[in-house]
Amino acid sequence: MIFSKQVKFGWVFLTLLSFTQAVEKLTFQKWHRYSTSDLVTLGCDWAIAQYITFCEDSSTTANCMCVNEACKATYLNCIDTYSDTEESEIHAYNYFIETYCPSLTVANLTASLTNGTNYLKDEIPASSSGIQYTPVLVNGTIVENAIETFRIRYGVFDDGMFFGMGLSGYIALVLLLASCYNILKITRLNNLISSWKIYQLVFRNKSFLTIKQKYPQINYDNIVIFFWCVFNILTLCFHYESNGNRNVYWDSSYKQITRYISDRAGYIAMFLTNLTWFMGQRNNILSMVTGWPQAKFILYHKWIGRACALHVIVHSIFLLWQSTVMGYQAMRVITYWYQWGCVATICVSIQVVWACWFIKNLAYETFLVAHIILAVFFLVGSWYHLASKHRAHWFIYPICCWGLERLTRVWKIWLCGGVHRNATIKLEPMSDIISIRVESSYNDKFKFAGQFAYLYLLDLDFDWVFMFQSHPFTFVFQDDGSVLFYCKVKRGVTKKVKTHLLCEPGFTKTISVMVEGPYGGVNEAEISNKHVNSLMMISSSTGVSGSLCHLKTAIKNKIRNISMTWIVPNSQIITFMKNEFKFLNSVDLDGINLNISIYVTREDYSKEDEKLALAHLDFVHIKYERPDMKKIVLEELEATSPKKLTNVLLCSHQSLSADVKEIVDLQKSKGQNIAFHDETQTW
Structure with a gap:
């Protein structure tokens, strides 16, 4: 037994250590909004790197502009030519230093440009003219096309970030309004506000109340979810640009738009993945602030998850489409980032179908296990898919949040006494009611009305799957310090428990259970x-x-x-x-x-x-x-x-x-x- 605990502790320690080491090795790519000066630098870099050769040794090609004076002067002359103002030129120099040559200064670049101008050839070399030993002019058409290409492409990234922040802000606004309303209820200020004329005009409008009575399914949550769905669709439907055959990456608007849709959807999906995990946590501090029951958080968790799945699927379909028309599919399909992206897409697609209510109600135990496994593989797939682009840090929060939430559950179970080996479970067969009495000395927190707790049934005579699931039940706090749960027999776990208890004398049995809680009680x-x-x-x-x-x-x-x-x-x-x-x-x-x-x-x-x-x-x-x-x-x-x-x-x-x-x-x-x-x- 002691050896088993040591093995488990060692496994957990090694897992945490390996995760920490993996995070330390990550290269984080910060979001950078490219200015006109940045785009000029990138455009010059493209025109020179693709069509002019200055360094013969391939090992120095990457930093050729830093060590080769002719190459450096050509870069700086290009930047000087296409910068509108002196301020823009200085900004472009700073971006050049930050991106390519961090050991240089603006004074170094100015001196190099002044010196290189004396040797500048007033001609544009052909791409096959070999190595250049003096500064040369750069093809202006190529530079302008590259600048426009980068402006459109990085604008797509900006749009993805803005739309992702907008959708996150929408949910944040809903939570803020719910929190304010809950505070007003607790402080009873809502009684004062409800007497205001503007409140009665808006919330007690006869037309509004008539619609609510005629269509009871129209409630605030459904309205919020409706607009959430509309906003998610709109984020993918407008504000796309293309520059036809002038694009230095893709030679047609058709190929460009398919890639831009894919990129934008991918950026939005990164935001929604974090939101999905945030709203799906049982131990959510916002449940106390908003006064929402867990069922409402699960409702939003499902719809945010569906929106996330929509963007992931759109991202994958349009990337596959663009890969096919560009002839990149055979090359990309053998890369690990592409393969793990396919794994993540398949998992989230199955998750959407698997989480439908009829499957969930039909076999909840199977749903629960599969739901967790699919979520794990989605996270792993997304992590490796984005690691090559230095964006895997987007998934640190879901992983940490998930792990911390599980630790919080364990902590709450420990506070409730851990494993209770003498819990009495009893069936009333005529009314299909099960009572579970947990004999323990619970603290005063269990005395508040409106609370519930999660039950874990650890008796292997029922089903081993029960050990991986827990369900919320209200309880009655007893005078002797114990708690008594009353459960209605339905499908799944309660039905299997009933079948087992029918064979027990007096329909009663002593089992091992764990209690996690209490939750609720804020009302x-x-x-x-x-x-x-x-x-x-x-x-x-x-x-x-x-x-x-x-x-x-x-x-x-x-x-x-x-x-x-x-x-x-x-x-x-x-x-x-x-x-x-x-x-x-x-x-x-x-x-x-x-x-x-x-x-x-x-x-x-x-x-x-x-x-x-x-x-x-x-x-x-x-x-x-x-x-x-x-x-x-x-x-x-x-x-x-x-x-x-x-x-x-x-x-x-x-x-x-x-x-x-x-x-x-x-x-x-x-x-x-x-x-x-x-x-x-x-x-």
């Missing part, structure tokens, strides 16, 4: 604080776990009106979870109007069930019917004070959420002060 001060006049909680099945925590806090804070609606398929689930309601026997309800309604939708009335449930409490009402939630919510909201704050908390399935939100929006349009909160956990 507790907003949902169930003492300044709220009415709190309405609606949940179905195991979603009541979150409502129970808020119920305890609301009673403690003496909220005047509290109602909780719980929808269950059968009475067995009530019996299974009735211990969680025992605290109601001992709390002080003086001055609190508490009403708990439980709807049993798939059973007929039974006195025996009522005895087993919670009927001994006067404020608990059990009804054996399917509730009309629109009517119930409307009646409860109309009974509250329109000016005082009413919080509506939901933890249920999507269709119920849409019904409740429709009524909430309707009452908001009438000026009622309502805040809607959805704490449903999805993955």
Whole structure:
């Protein structure tokens, strides 16, 4: 065991060491916006290097202009000829020194030009005239064509950087607005702002609210994502230039445009790769600042990832297209940067299809493992693809961010006690509910309402794949310091656990689990604080776990009106979870109007069930019917004070959420002060 730990530690150490050494050996290419003076220097360099020979020894060709006075004077005379002003000429000299001859100074260059002018031949040598021993003139047409070519080509790089920064800025703006709105909610300044006329004119406009009621799928997130998709498409569709057969690289506009589209898409993809990893992190500090649930971050992670995939695929298709028409394909396909680029493109293409909801829902375990593997190969492929261009440093952030996020998960698991080997898992087969009790002394952070944690099931009797995945579940903090998770049996992990527990005596088993958390809880001060006049909680099945925590806090804070609606398929689930309601026997309800309604939708009335449930409490009402939630919510909201704050908390399935939100929006349009909160956990 000790030897195994030493081996693991050594492997991790060597991995980190090799990564550090690889980063140290990287040559970073900074973004440089080429000025007119820079382009003049590059144009002269192209015209001289391609058509005039000054140094016979190939080993000195690269720095011939630094050691050969005739070559140096020819360069400087070309720069002097095509520089518009003296200031531009000095700038071009500085770029010449920085790029080619860092050991020289401007004074050296001026002296060389003055001396070389005395020996300058007033003729343009032919490309086959051999080695030149005196300064000569340079073909002006070639220089001008080269300058124009470089201006267009490097302009494409600038456009890619600007568009990438623009798209990143769009997401940053969304996060900033969400953070400001969250701060206003926490400080309750939003109640003051909502009374302003300009706020009511914009956000409570009848036309706007009518559209929201008629098309509930139109929400702020969908609007943001719609414009995100539009902006990504637009970044590839305009502002391209070409100079036809005057281009010194590619002799037709057709070949130029295909390459320029590829280059721009590649630059944008580098930005979006970083954004994709940033938004996909579970331990994201912005979740506290914005108040967003993880489901919303995952939503943006998916759409940013799809946009990234779009640009990667466009980059690869147009580079392949240009390689084919230029006859470069056979030469490029044997290079490692091209091969690894193909690997990255294939991985991201598979990722887009693989992450579709129907595949994810069909086999989540397979999806999760493949998702991580494809992401790793995409990063590795992109790293090697860009290393030859000195741009691999763009992927240092995703790698470090991913690694740090995993370390944070391990740290949170350690804070939660590491591996719990005596967790009790129990199945209620009639209602398909699983409870997992983790006996441990958790800290006070687990007492906040609205929190959830991730569960890892480490029992190999279930499935080895379970060890690589974790899922978010709300929990109920117990008086003895333990936590109790209630999980609804669905597909994937919970279905396999149910199948296994059906064979266990009493449908109960002791297993090993890990708990990672807690997460969330940032809305507790907003949902169930003492300044709220009415709190309405609606949940179905195991979603009541979150409502129970808020119920305890609301009673403690003496909220005047509290109602909780719980929808269950059968009475067995009530019996299974009735211990969680025992605290109601001992709390002080003086001055609190508490009403708990439980709807049993798939059973007929039974006195025996009522005895087993919670009927001994006067404020608990059990009804054996399917509730009309629109009517119930409307009646409860109309009974509250329109000016005082009413919080509506939901933890249920999507269709119920849409019904409740429709009524909430309707009452908001009438000026009622309502805040809607959805704490449903999805993955």
